[in-house]
Amino acid sequence: MNIILVSNKWAESRSIYLGGKQIAMLLVLLSGFIIIAALGVQSLRVSAEGAGQILAGGTRVRADQYERASLDALAVKLGEMQARMQRLDALGGRLVKLTGMKPSEFQFDQPPAQGGPLVSLGTLSAANLAQQLDSLTRVVDDRTDKLTALNTLLMQDQLSRGLLRSVDPVTDGVYTSNFGWRVDPFTGRSAMHEGVDFMAESGTAILASAGGVVVYADTHAQYGNMIEVDHGNDIVTRYAHASKLLVKVGQVVRRGDKIAEVGSTGRSTGNHLHFEVRYKGIAQNPVRFLRAG
Secondary structure (H helix, E strand, O other), X not given: OEEEXXXXXXXXXXXXXXXXXXXXXXXXXXXXXXXXXXXXXXXXXXXXXXXXXXXXXXXHHHHHHHHHHHHHHHHXXXXXXXXXXXXXXXXHHHHHHHXXXXXXXXXXXXXXXXXXXXXXOOOOXXXXXXXXXXXXXXXXXXXXXXXXXXXXXXXXXXXXXXXXXXXXXOOOOEEEEOOEEEEOOOOOOEEEEXXXXXXXXXXXXXXXXXXXXXXXXXXXXXXXXXEEEEOOOOEEEEEEEEEEEOOOOOOEXXXXXXXXXXXXXXXXXXXXXXXXXXXXXXXXXXXXXXXXX
């Protein structure tokens, strides 16, 4: 094979003769270049596919992480709902006892009986489930508030019906603080005051508001020198911050008996009597106790 080469730089044309061996070597070299180019294209394709799989894998990981976070949030809400339901069950049990109903009629510790034909509405998404839990939480909170108010009314009614005749625990004193929420004199923050205060001079006689048995007569970190008298029917009166205690545990006292003297012991800002009335361990407004007496 003769190949003629022509160029402006050359004065005359040149020719190259290629025999069979030279042509075979060119074909081999050309084939090699084609194979190498094909392998390069294939390598780029594989790399692109691998990168796509990595991106897809990252997307799946992010989706799994989001799903796990959603499930964790729903689990927290479910735990809160379970805690609220336990408190609601305990409150329902107390209401059953207060109203005198049979516990078997309202079994708060048993799940409600349910049934009926299956009507499928499809798969419930995590967002819809979270919305349902939020709605149910608001309903449970509302029912808890209403049942708590009912429980308080029932307890006060039983307290009024079970009260003994009573007298003021201090005859020479000034009524200075009500039962309920007030600004705490030590912290300056809103706090529950579970009794009433009578300001009087140190040494003023503290009287048993009603007859009963002394069940506590000692020093308390918060109440100072304190006396508790059990009047039966789950009613206990508490006399706090005394300067001197005049009775002992187990002693029987009558209405109007002197049991202590006014002071300023414990968490107190001055001489006064802190007087409480508790029914089944829960603080009640002593004013109703005294008025009923």
